[in-house]
Amino acid sequence: MKARPRAPVSKRWRKVQRLLIAYSFIAPNFIGFAVFTLLPIVCAFLLAFMHWDGNNPIEFAGLDNFWKLFSDRAFKDAFWNTIIYTGFTVPLTLACSLGLAVLLNQKIFGRNFFRTVAFFPYVASLVAVAVVWNMIFNPEFGPVNMILYELGIDPKNLPGWAADSDWAMVTIIMFSVWKMMGYFMVIYLAGLQGISGELYEAAEIDGANAWQKFWRITLPQLGPTTFFVSVMLTIQSFKVFDQIYMITQGGPGTSTLVLVYHIYNEAFISWDLGYSSMVALVLFLLVLTITIVQFRWVEGKDGDTA
Amino acid sequence: MLAPFVWMLSASLKLDRDVFAFPIEWIPSEPRWRNYIDIWTKIPLGLFVYNTAKLTIIVTVLQLLTSSFAAYAFAKLRFPYRNTLFLAYIATIAMPWQVYMVPQFLLMRELGLSNTHLALICLQAFTAFGVFLMRQFYMSIPNELCEAARIDGMSEYGIWWRIMLPLSMPALSTLTIFTFVTTWNDFLGPLIYLTKTELKTIQIGIRMFITQYSQEYGLIMAASVVALVPVLLVFLALQRFFVEGIASTGVKG
Numbered sequence: 001m002k003a004r005p006r007a008p009v010s011k012r013w014r015k016v017q018r019l020l021i022a023y024s025f026i027a028p029n030f031i032g033f034a035v036f037t038l039l040p041i042v043c044a045f046l047l048a049f050m051h052w053d054g055n056n057p058i059e060f061a062g063l064d065n066f067w068k069l070f071s072d073r074a075f076k077d078a079f080w081n082t083i084i085y086t087g088f089t090v091p092l093t094l095a096c097s098l099g100l101a102v103l104l105n106q107k108i109f110g111r112n113f114f115r116t117v118a119f120f121p122y123v124a125s126l127v128a129v130a131v132v133w134n135m136i137f138n139p140e141f142g143p144v145n146m147i148l149y150e151l152g153i154d155p156k157n158l159p160g161w162a163a164d165s166d167w168a169m170v171t172i173i174m175f176s177v178w179k180m181m182g183y184f185m186v187i188y189l190a191g192l193q194g195i196s197g198e199l200y201e202a203a204e205i206d207g208a209n210a211w212q213k214f215w216r217i218t219l220p221q222l223g224p225t226t227f228f229v230s231v232m233l234t235i236q237s238f239k240v241f242d243q244i245y246m247i248t249q250g251g252p253g254t255s256t257l258v259l260v261y262h263i264y265n266e267a268f269i270s271w272d273l274g275y276s277s278m279v280a281l282v283l284f285l286l287v288l289t290i291t292i293v294q295f296r297w298v299e300g301k302d303g304d305t306a
Numbered sequence: 307m308l309a310p311f312v313w314m315l316s317a318s319l320k321l322d323r324d325v326f327a328f329p330i331e332w333i334p335s336e337p338r339w340r341n342y343i344d345i346w347t348k349i350p351l352g353l354f355v356y357n358t359a360k361l362t363i364i365v366t367v368l369q370l371l372t373s374s375f376a377a378y379a380f381a382k383l384r385f386p387y388r389n390t391l392f393l394a395y396i397a398t399i400a401m402p403w404q405v406y407m408v409p410q411f412l413l414m415r416e417l418g419l420s421n422t423h424l425a426l427i428c429l430q431a432f433t434a435f436g437v438f439l440m441r442q443f444y445m446s447i448p449n450e451l452c453e454a455a456r457i458d459g460m461s462e463y464g465i466w467w468r469i470m471l472p473l474s475m476p477a478l479s480t481l482t483i484f485t486f487v488t489t490w491n492d493f494l495g496p497l498i499y500l501t502k503t504e505l506k507t508i509q510i511g512i513r514m515f516i517t518q519y520s521q522e523y524g525l526i527m528a529a530s531v532v533a534l535v536p537v538l539l540v541f542l543a544l545q546r547f548f549v550e551g552i553a554s555t556g557v558k559g
């Protein structure tokens with residue numbers, strides 16, 4: 001059957017048909033996405049300016065929720081704890097994942113095995129590994145404090161880890177770094193493979209040692225990767241929740257209370273839905289700032305990279 | 307880095323009072339396999355595993371089908387508002403779920419979906435990330451391939467099914483493992499949505515186990531090991547794609 005030239009009416013019909021086909025491809029995903037993601041996002045912004053406990057009629061609140069941010073001690077703590085958590089987790093994870101990547105990029109025995117091992121904490125269920133972490137860092141019987149004790153540290157000076165408000169955040173940060181570094185190691189490994197071997201050969205001819213090669217070639221060449229990784233890590237750190245819920249529940253006191261934990265508490269414990277959305281808005285603004293910085297940087301670099 | 311896992315495995319084979327024995331006995335002299343039998347009767351662990359597996363499989367299948375379907379249109383078809391719609395997807399990738407989890411919960415409640423698995427399926431099966439990942443991959447497949455098939459009289463659905471899907475196995479594998487791992491390990495979602503014991507997932511189940519049997523360390527460890535095994539198996543089987551996927555797309559967690 002050969003197609004013949006058709007009349008204009010049928011041409012228009014074919015155009016409509018093509019359109020329907022295209023939308024039929026999009027629809028199954030888009031409808032779900034619009035209802036369960038786009039709509040709630042819009043509502044999140046509206047809800048931040050409402051009073052609602054989820055049962056009684058919803059009321060317009062104007063800027064009430066916004067002013068409440070300033071008088072809410074817990075919010076202040078959560079905000080600064082989030083910043084502190086991010087401020088330590090990001091550089092530590094960067095350093096550890098870069099170190100691992102450089103190490104496991106060498107032709108050493110069993111490197112594939114070690115790569116898999118390094119990556120495993122990332123895929124492992126957080127609940128399961130948090131339980132282990134809690135037991136290993138148990139202040140009274142945990143192996144970590146046992147080892148510290150054997151090393152001669154006075155029992156009175158042994159850290160209380162998750163149970164101690166001075167050490168709780170440290171415990172959470174160490175746990176997060178351990179959990180995430182394998183993932184970023186993989187990104188760094190990809191970055192390392194993109195560095196031309198000729199650079200190192202030239203440096204060797206000039207008599208550079210390993211340390212100089214690392215500082216003068218590896219690190220600068222990995223600049224874009226490091227930037228990308230630190231942006232992703234920062235955004236991820238702003239969203240920390242699971243490990244805190246599992247290990248410290250925000251405590252002792254408010255020493256590990258973070259923004260998402262505060263959102264969770266305000267919404268599902270206090271049922272102050274409007275205010276919790278206002279806190280969510282703060283989280284959104286933090287992430288947005290980082291994303292804008294990233295875009296600016298990428299645009300600025302557009303000239304020399306693809 | 308592996309030590310916590312070894313410690314966990316070792317503790318799961320011990321009596322509670324031996325778990326904290328120091329110096330650490332890495333290989334228990336009398337491994338207590340009973341822990342692995344007891345956990346199934348102390349809490350409905352089998353049910354939790356079943357719930358998690360059910361959710362994970364449904365979400366993963368839906369995610370793969372609808373994402374690759376939509377991505378085909380975004381990558382290979384022309385239609386009005388294509389870029390606007392795609393921009394809507396992109397814009398939400400950077401938006402943390404935690405920002406809109408509360409309105410989403412209220413919406414699900416209005417729809418009568420709180421305390422159902424359907425709620426978790428709806429919120430995890432249609433992600434911007436899936437569409438984005440698949441579209442990026444389809445962009446790298448030459449248009450000529452689709453053109454040739456069209457001239458031969460193949461329908462768009464045929465092209466998607468017979469040409470694009472078979473060619474996109476690496477991208478599909480990446481998306482499979484990401485979706486599988488995320489859904490299997492999800493904690494906050496089930497924590498908010500599932501309060502009935504018979505609906506709970508394994509992550510929430512272990513959490514429940516800990517609260518109920520806080521002193522039975524050996525059992526807690528055994529249950530945790532059970533929660534890790536499926537992810538470990540999927541990860542080892544598809545590891546190559548996972549690592550390539552991260553390396554090429556970066557991907558947020």
